[in-house]
Structure formats: C-alpha cells, structure tokens
Amino acid sequence: MPTSSGAPPAPARVGRTLPDVRLYQTLRTAHLERAHELSPATILYGVRRYDFDEDAARGLDLVQASGLKSALLLLRSPVRRIEINEPLMLSSLPSTAWALAALSLRGVLRRGRAQVVTYCIGNTDPFRQGPRRGGLRGLRTRLRRALDRVVARRVWARVDRVVFGTPAARDVYGEVLGRPPRAEVSTILALSTPHPVTAPEAEQRPLGVTFLGALMERKGVRVLLAAWPLVRERVPGATLLVLGKGPLEGEMREVAAGDGSIEVLVDPARRVIHEQLARTAVLALPSQPSPTWREQIGLPIVEALSHGCRVVATDETGLASWLRESGHRISEPATSPEALAAAIVASLEGGPSRAEVLATLPPVDARLLADDFLFERVREPVAS
Incomplete structure (x- = not known):
C-alpha cells in the first residue's frame, strides 16, 4: 500500500x-x-x-x-x-x-x-x-x-x-x-492566527500587490493583468508579484518580460511565499464566476491576512461579507478590470494598517x- x-x-x-x-x-x-x-x-x-x-x-x-x-x-x-x-x-x-x-x-x-x-x-x-x-x-x-x-x-x-x-x-x-x-x-x-514570519519595515513594499494561487482563468489572473495598467496610471510606483503555477505560466512570464513592474515566481517554496506575503501591502485574489466552481474561502486570502495584508477579492469567496466589514475591498462586478483596478488603488491608498488587520484575527486558528x-x-x- x-x-x-x-x-x-x-x-x-x-x-x-x-x-x-x-x-x-x-x-x-x-x-x-x-x-x-x-x-x-x-x-x-x-x-x-x-x-x-x-x-x-x-x-x-x-x-x-x-x-x-x-x-x-x-x-x-x-x-x-x-x-x-x-x-x-x-x-x-x-x-x-x-x-x-x-x-x-x-x-x-x-x-x-x-x-x-x-x-x-x-x-x-x-x-x-x-x-x-x-x-x-x-x-x-x-x-x-x-x-x-x-x-x-x-x-x-x-x-x-x-x-x-x-x-x-x-x-x-x-x-x-x-x-x-x-x-x-x-x-x-x-x-488563521498571525503568522510568525515577519519582515523588517525596510523590506516591506508599501505599494506592493501580490497574487498567490493557481495560474488559471478562474482564479482571476487574466482580469488582474487587464486591470494592472489602470492601477499603474493611478499609482505609478505600484508593483505586482505573481506567485503560483498552472496553465497560464507562459502567459504570465510573457507579460512580465514586457513590464518591469511585474515579477513572476513559478511554484515558489512555502518559505518564499510567506516571506513575500510578509513584505506585501495588498493581496489580490479576484476569483471569477464559473458554472462548475466557486471560491469557497481562498487559502491565499487566509494566509495573506495572517501577515497583516489588506485583501482585494470578489464576492465569490465565502469570506466576502467579513472582508467588507473589516475594511478590505470587494471588486464588483468580479469580471470588470475597471472595478478591480479601483479596488486595488483604494487598498494601496488606504485601509486598515498591518497591525489593525492582525488584530482582527483569532487567538487560535x-x-x-x-x-x-x-x-x-x-x-x-x-x-x-
């Protein structure tokens, strides 16, 4: 066996x-x-x-x-x-x-x-x-x-x-x-509870946005790429880090090769994922509607929150109501690059601090x- x-x-x-x-x-x-x-x-x-x-x-x-x-x-x-x-x-x-x-x-x-x-x-x-x-x-x-x-x-x-x-x-x-x-x-x-991996203030990216998850259509990487130029127009110093693996790896790498504000790390180790989340300001997980699937929670959301990140998601996740109430951003409609860009910009420009996000988490996972x-x-x- x-x-x-x-x-x-x-x-x-x-x-x-x-x-x-x-x-x-x-x-x-x-x-x-x-x-x-x-x-x-x-x-x-x-x-x-x-x-x-x-x-x-x-x-x-x-x-x-x-x-x-x-x-x-x-x-x-x-x-x-x-x-x-x-x-x-x-x-x-x-x-x-x-x-x-x-x-x-x-x-x-x-x-x-x-x-x-x-x-x-x-x-x-x-x-x-x-x-x-x-x-x-x-x-x-x-x-x-x-x-x-x-x-x-x-x-x-x-x-x-x-x-x-x-x-x-x-x-x-x-x-x-x-x-x-x-x-x-x-x-x-x-x-989750706050994660033990932290980053010195000098290493944090106050204008850093991270996508973490499978590189596939339903996770929203394509709508995120469509929204990114709109984010850069409003916040020229913003950077996007894409962490994951999947069928759209080649497309992600191709886009990153032509845009210096985007970096792609394919299939990073868990240690690297947590180190990057500890540095980033905003996690974007714009899960898309699908006839056969819906984002139940989104592990990247839970892990990003454990590092005190602000979150931009769609109402596909079961945590959407809690995220709204806690000062995070929900992109509506989920499929709109313009709505997603507006939510990301708003999160980069304001929202709960890292300490405030961590304070919303439970003492036991x-x-x-x-x-x-x-x-x-x-x-x-x-x-x-």
Missing part, C-alpha cells in the same frame, strides 16, 4: 494505531501542515495535489486508497470516528458514500458505531451548476444530479457533528440539504477550533 516518502509504513488496518480517520479526496501541502496540529488521525486519501510536499508529510499516518479500496480498508478497521469530505463536494461523494456504507456494515457485524464528522465550506448549490442540455447527454446529467442529491442527503443524515467555516456555507447547506437531523452544529469563521469541536478535544487556554 503506497505511503508518502519518508512516512512510516501504512498500518495493515486503518485506525488500528490511530482510531480516528480523516477521509480526503485530494491531499495538498496545506492539509499536511495543518495535520501536525490537529487531533492525531490516520489520513486516508485518494490523490495528491500538485503542491504535495514530501517533507510536510513526514511523521503523519498517510494511507493512499480511493473508492472501493478505502471502503474495504474501513470495513476491517476499528475506526472510532471519521471526518468525511463535505457532502456537497460531489467529486468525492461516491467515495464518501462507500466509506459510510462500509462503516455501517461493520457496525452491524461488530455492534459498534463510528461517529461521523465533517467540516463544510462549500458556498454554492452544486445541483444548479452548468447549462441545461437536451438530448441523451442532458438526460444523463439530470439523472446523475438527482442521484447525487439523494446520496448527499443520506450522507448528511449520517453526520453527528458539523462545523461551517463561513456563514455563506451554513446558508447554502441549509437551503440545499436542510439542518442535519442528528448533528451538533457550529459555525467558526475560517481565519479557526480550523483547530473546528477540529476541537469535531473531535471533542479540550484545548488548553492561550496565554495572554
């Missing part, structure tokens, strides 16, 4: 050494970094994301398996509690359903019931996405969505504890699936608080 390089061999039975299990469809570096702080659990996952960091995986109990294979592992494992992918994540719904079916069968055979918990940040109804098609293909799509809705409701009914990461997610789940019939529910806004609720762990109070 494959495991991460450097990690200990996978146990013969999932949950034998760690009776709690986390079920992931995809595993990325941010998950690995956080797992070291969460309640100990075996991580059962399907695929690795492009940014999977082998070093961050060391010391974690990782087991790679998907679909029926993961269900078979769970069937013969002494699992006490399992954290599943959120029910409105349709790409992982079949694996989740198989896993819960295996645990239910195991419960009947061994008279033991595993507790099911989940962390939800989905902020759009997946059953309304995409254009309606006619013909046989359209019929298949409608039947698949109808089946997915039935399965999602059954999974939702099996949940014992749930945490919503944003009010937007809570509202969407309420509209689509209703209140989970048996679950204890909490809403904990998905914000929200994902850790959510995990404490889900896994019923009592955390020691933070020293003042």
Whole structure:
C-alpha cells in the first residue's frame, strides 16, 4: 500500500494505531501542515495535489486508497470516528458514500458505531451548476444530479457533528440539504492566527500587490493583468508579484518580460511565499464566476491576512461579507478590470494598517477550533 516518502509504513488496518480517520479526496501541502496540529488521525486519501510536499508529510499516518479500496480498508478497521469530505463536494461523494456504507456494515457485524464528522465550506448549490442540455447527454446529467442529491442527503443524515467555516456555507447547506437531523452544529469563521514570519519595515513594499494561487482563468489572473495598467496610471510606483503555477505560466512570464513592474515566481517554496506575503501591502485574489466552481474561502486570502495584508477579492469567496466589514475591498462586478483596478488603488491608498488587520484575527486558528469541536478535544487556554 503506497505511503508518502519518508512516512512510516501504512498500518495493515486503518485506525488500528490511530482510531480516528480523516477521509480526503485530494491531499495538498496545506492539509499536511495543518495535520501536525490537529487531533492525531490516520489520513486516508485518494490523490495528491500538485503542491504535495514530501517533507510536510513526514511523521503523519498517510494511507493512499480511493473508492472501493478505502471502503474495504474501513470495513476491517476499528475506526472510532471519521471526518468525511463535505457532502456537497460531489467529486468525492461516491467515495464518501462507500466509506459510510462500509462503516455501517461493520457496525452491524461488530455492534459498534463510528461517529461521523465533517467540516463544510462549500458556498454554492452544486445541483444548479452548468447549462441545461437536451438530448441523451442532458438526460444523463439530470439523472446523475438527482442521484447525487439523494446520496448527499443520506450522507448528511449520517453526520453527528458539523462545523461551517463561513456563514455563506451554513446558508447554502441549509437551503440545499436542510439542518442535519442528528448533528451538533457550529459555525467558526475560517481565519488563521498571525503568522510568525515577519519582515523588517525596510523590506516591506508599501505599494506592493501580490497574487498567490493557481495560474488559471478562474482564479482571476487574466482580469488582474487587464486591470494592472489602470492601477499603474493611478499609482505609478505600484508593483505586482505573481506567485503560483498552472496553465497560464507562459502567459504570465510573457507579460512580465514586457513590464518591469511585474515579477513572476513559478511554484515558489512555502518559505518564499510567506516571506513575500510578509513584505506585501495588498493581496489580490479576484476569483471569477464559473458554472462548475466557486471560491469557497481562498487559502491565499487566509494566509495573506495572517501577515497583516489588506485583501482585494470578489464576492465569490465565502469570506466576502467579513472582508467588507473589516475594511478590505470587494471588486464588483468580479469580471470588470475597471472595478478591480479601483479596488486595488483604494487598498494601496488606504485601509486598515498591518497591525489593525492582525488584530482582527483569532487567538487560535479557526480550523483547530473546528477540529476541537469535531473531535471533542479540550484545548488548553492561550496565554495572554
């Protein structure tokens, strides 16, 4: 059974050494970094994301398996509690359903019931996405969505504890699936604590704007490039740093080669990302509307806030309301270069200071608080 390089061999039975299990469809570096702080659990996952960091995986109990294979592992494992992918994540719904079916069968055979918990940040109804098609293909799509809705409701009914990461997610789940019939529910806004990496004042870029994320259309890099000349007209000293990787790498490099105010770093190390965020004034993540996807939170937003950056985003993120209320800028409409440029200029010219941004963050990382609720762990109070 494959495991991460450097990690200990996978146990013969999932949950034998760690009776709690986390079920992931995809595993990325941010998950690995956080797992070291969460309640100990075996991580059962399907695929690795492009940014999977082998070093961050060391010391974690990782087991790679998907679909029926993961269900078979769970069937013969002494699992006490399992954290599943959120029910409105349709790409992982079949694996989740198989896993819960295996645990239910195991419960009947061994008279033991595993507790099911989940962390939800989905902020759009997946059953309304995409254009309606006619013909046989359209019929298949409608039947698949109808089946997915039935399965999602059954999974939702099996949940014992749930945490919503944003009010937007809570509202969407309420509209689509209703209140989970048996679950204890909490809403904990998905914000991080201040990051320990800081930069001396002399190294900070007061007119620096950073884009961090996948270099693809839906993340808004093209609309950002269209807005950038308008920003430079208003703020001639502004600079743009693009951090990430993806299908638009070549286009980003080409634009940067002809514009001295733009720098592109492809696939930078995590250390470099945090060093750059500690220097920048504004993070821009203009996520774009899509028929099949919506920015749930935006990890770059959370990480930028942890460094005290002002944020420019669109109302696609589930944090949009909080960002507005906290003095950050929301570009409306999301697709307009002019609106985005105006929001960036306003953020460069004013807004909350770095200290004021940091003061809005919680004393304990929200994902850790959510995990404490889900896994019923009592955390020691933070020293003042």
